[in-house]
Amino acid sequence: MHAMRLNAPHTPLQWTELPDPEPGPGQIRVKVGACGVCRTDLHVVDADLPFPGHSLTPGHEIVGRIDAIGPNVTDLHIGQRVGIPWLGHTCGHCHYCETGHENLCDHPLFTGYTRDGGYATMAVADAHFTFPLPEGTDDVATAPLLCAGLIGWRSLVIAGKEAQTVGLYGFGAAAHIIAQVALWQGRKIYAFTRPGDTRTQDFARSLGATWAGGSDELPPEQLDASIIFAPVGALVPAALKSVHKAGRVVCAGIHMSEIPAFSYDLLWEERQLVSVANLTRQDGVDFLELVPRVGIRTKTTAYPLREANRALDDLRHGRFEGAAVLVP
Ligand SMILES: [Zn+2]
Numbered sequence: 001m002h003a004m005r006l007n008a009p010h011t012p013l014q015w016t017e018l019p020d021p022e023p024g025p026g027q028i029r030v031k032v033g034a035c036g037v038c039r040t041d042l043h044v045v046d047a048d049l050p051f052p053g054h055s056l057t058p059g060h061e062i063v064g065r066i067d068a069i070g071p072n073v074t075d076l077h078i079g080q081r082v083g084i085p086w087l088g089h090t091c092g093h094c095h096y097c098e099t100g101h102e103n104l105c106d107h108p109l110f111t112g113y114t115r116d117g118g119y120a121t122m123a124v125a126d127a128h129f130t131f132p133l134p135e136g137t138d139d140v141a142t143a144p145l146l147c148a149g150l151i152g153w154r155s156l157v158i159a160g161k162e163a164q165t166v167g168l169y170g171f172g173a174a175a176h177i178i179a180q181v182a183l184w185q186g187r188k189i190y191a192f193t194r195p196g197d198t199r200t201q202d203f204a205r206s207l208g209a210t211w212a213g214g215s216d217e218l219p220p221e222q223l224d225a226s227i228i229f230a231p232v233g234a235l236v237p238a239a240l241k242s243v244h245k246a247g248r249v250v251c252a253g254i255h256m257s258e259i260p261a262f263s264y265d266l267l268w269e270e271r272q273l274v275s276v277a278n279l280t281r282q283d284g285v286d287f288l289e290l291v292p293r294v295g296i297r298t299k300t301t302a303y304p305l306r307e308a309n310r311a312l313d314d315l316r317h318g319r320f321e322g323a324a325v326l327v328p
């Protein structure tokens with residue numbers, strides 16, 4: 001097999017030939033059809049997340065077909081189309097696993113970080129952390145659903161059912177997917193982009209956003225909730241200003257630059273500031289069941305696997321709308 005490997009932080013990924021991985025007990029191996037490029041992959045490369053101390057293959061939005069099955073896998077079969085997300089393994093017996101919060105497991109493995117991921121021609125995953133996918137949809141179009149879609153979904157759920165007006169800070173892969181879900185649910189979307197990024201603002205309006213503007217602007221009305229997808233700490237006080245009394249601000253990213261000091265007035269009056277970490281398997285089941293009902297369409301830019309470094313660079317500089325996807 002071949003993979004784009006990260007050998008040390010802050011270095012380009014290297015095209016590398018490796019022995020084909022063998023699935024262990026409870027595991028499957030897929031031939032990768034497509035793998036999305038997530039902002040978390042940039043945080044891994046840049047060591048915003050602690051470097052695990054060994055070479056790794058990034059990528060946790062994997063769509064593929066099972067081509068080998070390890071012992072004790074009974075519910076998946078060779079040739080089946082599956083998706084592999086960020087949450088690759090949990091211990092099953094810590095406090096969080098036992099209380100329905102496996103996203104916070106004390107001893108997890110994460111695909112494309114502490115376990116090899118999908119910037120590769122093949123990947124191995126735990127069968128129990130793999131989502132069966134329907135036939136008949138495109139691999140490239142489906143890949144961003146596996147993290148951008150899932151984390152967006154968890155963030156929207158945490159924003160609250162009662163939130164009818166929702167601000168989205170950072171209108172990239174996650175926001176453009178979850179905006180479609182929120183609109184389908186009858187909510188209104190307000191999109192905040194980098195100041196002056198009229199192209200992305202136009203993109204948000206074309207998807208149905210009620211309003212789109214720069215993150216330095218206030219929305220035309222105070223919102224019920226805002227979700228921050230951009231990894232920019234300065235957006236926290238901005239988003240707190242966007243919501244009314246008792247409004248909720250959800251930080252959806254795994255990493256954020258430092259949050260500047262702000263006046264308590266912004267949090268006062270029962271505004272809430274919360275974060276979203278990882279996903280549970282139930283999030284995946286709930287969201288993937290919604291995808292065909294909503295008719296979600298992802299906007300993607302495909303790159304050959306060997307050009308993963310270019311895809312990451314384009315993501316870093318906001319050079320495309322929607323999501324980048326690698327194709328082996
Ligand atoms: Zn656990």
Ligand SMILES: [Zn+2]
Nearest residue numbers: 038040147148
């Ligand atoms: Zn991700």
